[in-house]
Amino acid sequence: MSNFREFDRETGFLLPPSLDEWLPEQHLARFVVEVIDGLDLSAMVKSYRGTGSAGYHPVLLLGLLIYGYATGVFSSRKLERATYDSVAFRFIAVNQHPDHDTIATFRRRFLKDIEALFVRVLELAREMGLLKLGTVALDGTKIHANASRHRALSYEHATKIEAQLKAEVAELLARAEAADQAEVVDGMSIPEELARREDRLAKLAQARAKIEARATERFAREAAEHRAKLAAREAAAANGKKGGGRPPAPPVEGPQPKDQINLTDEDSRIMPVAGGGFDQCYNAQAVVTTASLLVIATAVVQAPNDKQQIAPMLEKIDALSEQFGRPETLLADNGYFSEANVMRCAAAKIEPLIATGRQPHHPSWCERFAAPLPAPENPTPVEAMAWRLRTPHGKQLYGLRKQTPEPVFGIIKSVIGFRQFLLRGLDRVRGEWSLVTMAWNIKRMYALSLG
Numbered sequence: 001m002s003n004f005r006e007f008d009r010e011t012g013f014l015l016p017p018s019l020d021e022w023l024p025e026q027h028l029a030r031f032v033v034e035v036i037d038g039l040d041l042s043a044m045v046k047s048y049r050g051t052g053s054a055g056y057h058p059v060l061l062l063g064l065l066i067y068g069y070a071t072g073v074f075s076s077r078k079l080e081r082a083t084y085d086s087v088a089f090r091f092i093a094v095n096q097h098p099d100h101d102t103i104a105t106f107r108r109r110f111l112k113d114i115e116a117l118f119v120r121v122l123e124l125a126r127e128m129g130l131l132k133l134g135t136v137a138l139d140g141t142k143i144h145a146n147a148s149r150h151r152a153l154s155y156e157h158a159t160k161i162e163a164q165l166k167a168e169v170a171e172l173l174a175r176a177e178a179a180d181q182a183e184v185v186d187g188m189s190i191p192e193e194l195a196r197r198e199d200r201l202a203k204l205a206q207a208r209a210k211i212e213a214r215a216t217e218r219f220a221r222e223a224a225e226h227r228a229k230l231a232a233r234e235a236a237a238a239n240g241k242k243g244g245g246r247p248p249a250p251p252v253e254g255p256q257p258k259d260q261i262n263l264t265d266e267d268s269r270i271m272p273v274a275g276g277g278f279d280q281c282y283n284a285q286a287v288v289t290t291a292s293l294l295v296i297a298t299a300v301v302q303a304p305n306d307k308q309q310i311a312p313m314l315e316k317i318d319a320l321s322e323q324f325g326r327p328e329t330l331l332a333d334n335g336y337f338s339e340a341n342v343m344r345c346a347a348a349k350i351e352p353l354i355a356t357g358r359q360p361h362h363p364s365w366c367e368r369f370a371a372p373l374p375a376p377e378n379p380t381p382v383e384a385m386a387w388r389l390r391t392p393h394g395k396q397l398y399g400l401r402k403q404t405p406e407p408v409f410g411i412i413k414s415v416i417g418f419r420q421f422l423l424r425g426l427d428r429v430r431g432e433w434s435l436v437t438m439a440w441n442i443k444r445m446y447a448l449s450l451g
Helices: 028-037 040-046 058-071 076-085 087-093 100-110 112-128 156-176 188-239 306-326 340-345 381-390 390-400 405-415 426-449
Strands: 135-144 151-155 260-262 269-274 277-290 293-300 329-332 352-355
Touching: 028 058, 028 087, 028 426, 040 058, 058 076, 058 087, 058 100, 058 426, 076 087, 076 100, 100 112, 112 306, 112 426, 135 306, 135 405, 151 156, 156 188, 188 260, 269 329, 277 306, 277 405, 277 426, 293 306, 293 426, 306 340, 340 352, 340 381, 352 381, 352 390, 381 390, 405 426
Parallel strands: 135 329, 329 352
Antiparallel strands: 135 277, 151 260, 269 277, 277 293
8 A cells, every 4th residue: 555645736725834833943045034134224224215115125025036146047037036946035025026127227326235245245354353464365266247258359459440431331321312302212212221230330440449448448457567567677678687578569549440349248357268169258356265255346348368366466455454454475376477466465464375477286306395595684575475485384374265256156156157248348347246246155154153
């Protein structure tokens, strides 16, 4: 005889069901609610007029966003659907169902306020005894923009299309004049075709102007770097040192044929991506603590190269120093190495351990266990750092770099599934990256609190 539990989908509950009973005591959704209850959302609350139909409370909408970004539900439509399908989302939404437009509007409207809550979450982590700076690691990752690289327009192609459209406008005017000013020629409306081409010419002119403005900024930056390199060579020559290699080539002024702008998200850039190839991306930066894997500072930049990111990230770390103290050591790969960056770390009273070149993957045992060379006398900051990297302690410390920011990026992109920004424009993308990393921090705090 079969022995099964009885079930009946038609009979209602004898008592009103409680969402609190449907969710385990130790659940991420409960932790998210507790964290948000500890945040000051008064600025969001006061921004509502208090008239018209009743709105959803910011506590509820922020909880949906953070839990969604922590569990891989990013789009507003999927978040709305989850308030019906998921017990955890029902718990956070208190069995209410904000529509996707309300969720999307809240995210756009309060993006700066959400970004400001990033530090408050770090304060909660410190109060829980989970945040210790000590050694931190800086790294960047390319995240796809909400734009296709096929919507990128190069300066060369824009020039060709502009010439083609101008020729077509002249041809249409000539045909209209030959047909005695007729508005319809061969079944074609001359005014409509002219208006269409004039509109495209105006948009092309805007795109060309933006590419030219970027080229002007780039030339000014590269010219300053070129003067600095020449000055360094002259200083070395004055001290009797021979300059290595050929003198640096001067920068080229004006837009180049391959300079591009994306017509969907003009702030995004074509960047090399992992596995080869290029795509429309942003370069997302994060400073991560080695002790807890919590992100303490973030940035999103348009440059594919990381070398210029040390200075702004040090400024962000310095802004946190009054509340959380200052890290002792900063780890970074060789993409961040330059003499100027080492000097900046020393000026910030943070010991840098930045690889000066690519490290071999499989060194021999002789190299691994070789006695370190004696410390140099009167070393420069770069020479002192290079020596520390060769000591056993330096090697052990630098080895933490690969197991600090890279796992965080890997979990965010491969486990949680955040591989592409939903929002467009640099300011909004920066806000969304703060939301992503804040959700990661809360998820990480939850895991650490479980012991």
